Amino acid sequence: MEFDAPIVRESVAEMVVRRILDMVKAGVLKAGDALPPERDLAVSLNVSRPSVREAMRGLTVLGVVRTRQGGGAYISDLGPDALLGPIQFYLSLEDMNIRELYDARSLIESDVARRAAVNISDADLDRLEALLTEQHETISDPIAFRKSDYAFHEIIWIGSNNAFLKRIGESLNVLGLEFRKRASERPGVLEQSLRDHRRLLDALRARDANAAAAAAEAHMQNVYQSTISQAED
Incomplete structure (x- = not known):
């Protein structure tokens, strides 16, 4: 047995980050809560102001802390769009991860649809039906269509009656958003999504779990194909 691996010690700034994250997880700090000024936080935690400053930079990169114009820091809304920014940037650097992202979405969305049925x-x-009508009317407006598309999937995530799956579905959707913004400008992409949504809704109305899962999986495959085609152009 060898013990030559070095023992990695946390820096003071890392300990400050961990303390604040623990307070967020425990509910002591909630979305929108203002953090004390840098000097007060340093005194409270018995650390130096530079350590607090470094910790705040790290928490800002993670999306946990936001700064307001004119000074002051607060806990972000902790939504997936804020917390997944660094991962989204990583995905933008690695084309191969687009495939892995949509593999994950396919697995999650198909199970969500199965449960929602x-x-x-x-x-x-009925709300999904209204959103399909809205999508038909906004087929030439990618921004409006994407907004309606998110609402469509959100109702299904909620309909799965599993809060954890809902959160994962939201997160994976956000991770693919930048890719989808570009792909949705391509001819025929939104029309295909509308057809996919119709097939999925029909399966949900029929309370056919297997058909709903198959429709959701096919939809994710179509989304992936349009996304990867855009990325290769």
């Missing part, structure tokens, strides 16, 4: 309410099915 059993659990989604009739009222939410």
Whole structure:
């Protein structure tokens, strides 16, 4: 047995980051809460102001802390769009991860659809129908269509009756958003999404779990194909 691997010690700034993250996870700090001024935070934690400053920079990169114009820091809304920024940037550097991202989305979205076919309410099915009408009307407006597309999937995530799957679905959707923004400008892409959404909604209305899962998986494959085609141009 060898013990030649070095023992890695946390810096003071890393310990400050960990303390604040622990407070967020425990609910002591909530979205929108203002953090004390740098000097007060340093005194409270018994660390130097440069360590606090470094910790705040790290928490800002992570998306946990935001700064306001004119000074002051606060806990972000902790939504997936804020917290997944660094991962989204990483994905933008690695084309191969687009495939892995949509593999993950396919697995999650198909299971979400399978569960939603059993659990989604009739009222939410009617909301999905209204969103399909909206998407048909905004087929020439990619920005409006993407907004409606997110709302469509959000209702299905909620309809799965599994808060954890909903959170994962939201997060994976956000990670692919930058790719989708560009792909949605291509001819025929939104029309294909609309057809996919119709097939998925029909399966949900029929309460056919297997058909819903298959429709969601096919939709993710179509989304992937349009995304990768755009990336290769």
